[in-house]
Amino acid sequence: MRRFFVEEIGEGKGALVLRGAEANHIRTVLRMAPGDRIVLLDSQGARHEAVIASMDRREVTVNLEKSLPSPPPSPVEITLCQALLRSHSMDLIIQKTSELGVDRILPFVSERTIVKPDKGAFVNKLRHWREIALSATKQSGRLKPPEIGPISTFSELMDLWRGEEIMKIVLWEDESVENLKSPLRATRSPRKAVGVIGPEGGFSNEEIEKAREAGFVSASLGHRILRSETAAVTLVALLQYEWGDLG
Secondary structure: OEEEEEOOOOOOOOEEEEOHHHHHHHHHHOOOOOOOEEEEEEOOOOEEEEEEEEEOOOOEEEEEEEEEOOOOOOOOEEEEEEEOOOHHHHHHHHHHHHHHOOOEEEEEEOOOOOOOOOHHHHHHHHHHHHHHHHHHHHHHOOOOOOEEOOOEEHHHHHHHHOOOOOEEEEEOOOOOOOEOHHHHHHOOOOOEEEEEEOOOOOOOHHHHHHHHHOOOEEEEOOOOOOOHHHHHHHHHHHHHHHHOOOO
């Protein structure tokens, strides 16, 4: 059954009215009709099976029928800190890491970031990213979409995580001593993990030193030099495989 997101299902009884993008998707994109069955998800992780009762140009009314079990949350809470990239690459990262179960995505600007944030345009960009995350959440059947934070600087990001006794990894293509396999295998089932991925031009030596001072382990992915978006998806997938609910 098709999945649709609402802010709150409430007690899960009676009728519920859908408006906005979800109602439009049901009516004009999927061309569903009264009698069709759907699944509703809300921001608290509740799931209900429902049947479409009626619809008009602005609203779709459904009757809630039964509560459905929610999948358990991943054992590890993952935060992805991602340097700003061009639009297509950021869209891809948000879509794929949302499917993989990342809990939080924090965009940031570093020394070599090519894309410079425009405060006026960021509101629209954030709305666009949240729509992508929501769509990926429904497609993958996860509990709720990831939080997407405001843009910060690299220094602000390091200050945010300084002192946090959790698994903290920064991927750096010039790391010649530590590969990612070592810290993953040396750490036993962390409750939280933070991964930092740089821009197209990578991190400077000074930024890596700041990250180490903040308690991050700098690690490489071996001999391959991956694009930033590939590295982000790979890191989240490996964290979920090692400590989370993947596989």
